[in-house]
Amino acid sequence: MMMFPDEILQRLQRTGIVAGFSVEQTQHAVPLAKALFKGGIDAIELTLRTAAGIDAVRAICAEVPEMLVGVGTILTPETVREVKAAGASFGVAPGMNARVVRAAQEIEFPFAPGIMTPSDLEAAIELGCRFVKFFPAEAAGGISYLRSMSAPYKHLGIQYFPLGGLNAENMLPYLKESNVAAIGGSWIVKQTMVNNEDWDGITTSAANVIKAKNKGFENE
Structure with missing residues (x-):
């Protein structure tokens, strides 16, 4: 069965x-x-959409060991093996590819396939997945859609990782769902800030997001 380690x-x-x-x-x-x-952000999803992707994963795993390194856009079995060898802690994908899931199982690499529909989810469940990426979250219908879509499977204890269209304004309803382990925030790191090597700006962006999250839970 494909399960994420409790620690992760x-x-x-x-x-x-x-x-x-x-x-x-x-x-x-x-x-x-x-x-x-x-x-204040100690977990990332570095997506393999550039030629520098795997080398970047390897560098972060080696030099920033305190960071939980996840890798996204894993589309082939070969990439699963490459990502694990680079030192990543887990992987995700935008879609549900049985070959990729099986490859991750074979090498005992924590992996969450992407799902959007009940059929996607059932295909993942059939392969033993209990942690899945919900993508693209907002385009699919947002939190109301996730609640409706996930309801028939609640007894299975599925945990979701929504990503796609999320931001500081709409993240709290997702984070307050008991079956959402975490959300993905692609808005936090602006490419212009990276290009300008504005590391202080990225630190501030991360801190503001964590502050907004904590404030949203203060009265609960």
Whole structure:
């Protein structure tokens, strides 16, 4: 059965917000990760959408060990093996590809396929997945859609990782759902800030997001 280790799930639940981004230049990876960590975000999803992706993963895992490194846009079995070898703690994908899930199972690499529909979810459940990426969250119908779609499977204890269209204004309803382990925040890291090596700006962005999250839970 494909299960995320409790240690990783609990850490995702504690941080609540995972910064999603890609890296165009490998030398930006480590200072970017350090800037996010300084701002209070200790989990990332580095997407493999550039040639520098795997090298960036390797650099962060080696030089920023305090960061929980997740890798996104894993589309092939070969990439699963490459990502684990680079040192990543977990992987996710935008869609549900059985070959990729099986490859992750074979090497015991925590992996969450992407789902959007009940059929997607059932395909993931059939393969033993209990932690899935809900993508694209807002375009699919947002929190109301997730509640309706997930309801028939609640007894299975599925945990969701919504990403896509989320921001500081709409993140709290997701974070307050008991079946949402964490959300993905691709708005936190602006590419212009990375290009300008504005690490202080990224730290401030991360800190503001964590502050907004904490404020949203203050009265509960």
